[in-house]
Amino acid sequence: MALVTRSTENTQISCAIKASNELVKNLHRDGLDRGCIATFNSRMIVRQNFTRDEASLYRSLNGLRNYVSGSTRLYDSIVDIIKTFHSSGDRTRPWILVVVTDGDDTGSTLSLLKCASEISRLFTKDSSNFLFVVGVGDDVNSTKMEQMADAGNFIYFPVKDFFLLELVFLTIAHKITTSLSLSLGSLSVGNYNASWAEVQRHRNLCQVAIDYAF
Incomplete structure (x- = not known):
């Protein structure tokens, strides 16, 4: 999974970092799975390329509060990080891929529907690949994001506050760990009944290695 995040408040980015650390802690198997960390504002930047080293992912995540200002080049950045999978992924x-944004797109060259088309063509048309976009707060146009999710065959989570990110990440992690052939239509924040301990137990039993980005 890859996480792309944009935020303007220290409390918001702190919540995002805490939730992301929990996701890595319980999803990542050191030396086997590979994680990647990226940020976007006016452009997408890979802060940590795919690595099996869990400690490197924590260092990258904990440094994200230095990269939270600027615009929201959302559509282009999603496609850019997908291209990173193609160039560096296994x-x-x-x-x-997990994308977190607290704003609407403000500068992409791609339109909403063109972005969705590229997501489908390059990523989600493969049934083993999964994209989750989390829109946090009232500045995200959820109607547009749901339209893009339908066209691009991915899951969009609207949440009111960054404090809910850990719950969303737990929901995503539970679905990933219990089945790599996710039932996309049944996934929602409200239906979770798992714990991080259960996620970790399932992940440790799983024989399938993953590449992921935030």
Whole structure:
């Protein structure tokens, strides 16, 4: 999975970092799975390329509060990080991408529907790849994001506050760990009944390695 995040408040980015650390802690198997960390404002920047080293992912995540200002080049950045999977990802593995934004797109060259088309063509048309976009707060146009999710065959989570990110990440992680052939239509924040301990137990039993980005 890859996480792309944009925020303007220290409390918001702190919540995002805490939730992301929990996701890595319980999803990542050191030396086996590979994680990537990226940020976007006016452009997407990979802060940590795909690595099996869990400690490197924590260092990258904990440094994200230095990269939270600027615009929201959302559509182009999603496609850019997908292209990073194609250039650096392991094509024999499932690919999982998690994108977090607290604003609407403000400068992409791609339109909403063109972005959705590229997501489908490059990523979600493969049934083993999964994209989750989390829109946080009232500045995200959820109607547009749901339209893009339908066209791009991915899951969009609207949430009111960054304090809910850990719950969303737990929901995503539970679905990933219990089944790599996710039932996309049944996934929602409200239906979770798992714990991080359960996620970790399932992940430790799983024989399938993954590449993921935030």
